[in-house]
Amino acid sequence: MSTAQTDLAVLAALSVEPMTGYRLREAILRDLGAFWSESFGQIYPAITRLREQGFVATEHGERTGSSVHRLTEAGRTRLVELLREPATSPPPRNGLLLRLFFGDALGPEACRALVADARGRAEALLTELAAVRRDADAERAPELPYRLITISAGEHAARAWIAWADETDAVLAALTPATSPVR
Amino acid sequence: MSTAQTDLAVLAALSVEPMTGYRLREAILRDLGAFWSESFGQIYPAITRLREQGFVATEHGERTGSSVHRLTEAGRTRLVELLREPATSPPPRNGLLLRLFFGDALGPEACRALVADARGRAEALLTELAAVRRDADAERAPELPYRLITISAGEHAARAWIAWADETDAVLAALTPATSPVR
């Protein structure tokens, strides 16, 4: 059946603590947002499906009409099963690099703007990760090292983009007619 | 209408030289494969659509039944138009980091295997990019610097993954019960 991706994320998030579908999405956005995403349109059907399969159990929440979902024992087993499955990554689609590859048709100045933009986003990610790291360090839990591993991955990636952006900007600057060193 | 992503890739690839749909896919795989992908199921309908819109023109190829597609003037304009549009990146879905985030439920040894696998893929990419770089350096063309920019992006990313993998392996090694420094 293999809607495995979403199932995994939902089960994994619920393994931390029981919550409503709404909170689930918030948790995914907050904790996994740097490398994962789920929308309501995925989450609610997934919960229903997982309940039918006996992997989550649902109780009434504090608010009228709200439901709090928690992992069952079978659900915990299923979670480990899904975690063990090989990670399938979606086919690459990097719009920035596609544009730069055909940058000659776009012009060096427009390319520099694209690169500067990417640099900015990497810089922002780095700042955000610094905050996440600070928060994470506060808690004492056996999961901490795993949290730090994913944070570190984000940091390595961001620093790599920044270094590439700087190098690339220099290349493009040398290419712009106005700055060309003809004199 | 915004099937813009595929349209852009097809128009861009055809801007280099006219070719058949089959060759188009090969070219995309070979030249853009590190950061882009298109399947036949996308390419053929896209070509039909772009021809109806007057952006590509089609002539008979050498083989019976084969069609060679080329960019029209309107197509070239359209290409630049699409290149100028902001690059929309798909929502992140990194199965590796998702698994590592919940690595405590998976165990340090399984995590190390995942990391080692990722390191291997980064290493392989690096080797492949070295070959691509060698090939690219041979040709003398105004597009060369742009080719090199995308290659460099891949190299930076791959090196970042390798550094992260090594760092992470050390962390996980210290976590494995067998190696734990209790003595």
Place this chain on the structure above:
DNA sequence: ACAAACATGTAACCAGTTACATGATTCA
């Protein structure tokens, strides 16, 4: 003669987003 590569296209399916519809609760 046969296999591999070249070539085109469609249909079925899948994953996922977005927009919509609806309503309760909290807080200023």
Place this chain on the structure above:
DNA sequence: TGAATCATGTAACTGGTTACATGTTTGT
């Protein structure tokens, strides 16, 4: 009392892959 937030869910759509069906040409 009204806005923001919490909460659930569906329907329509989009973008994309995979598998299939079909046939030609090239090379061995």
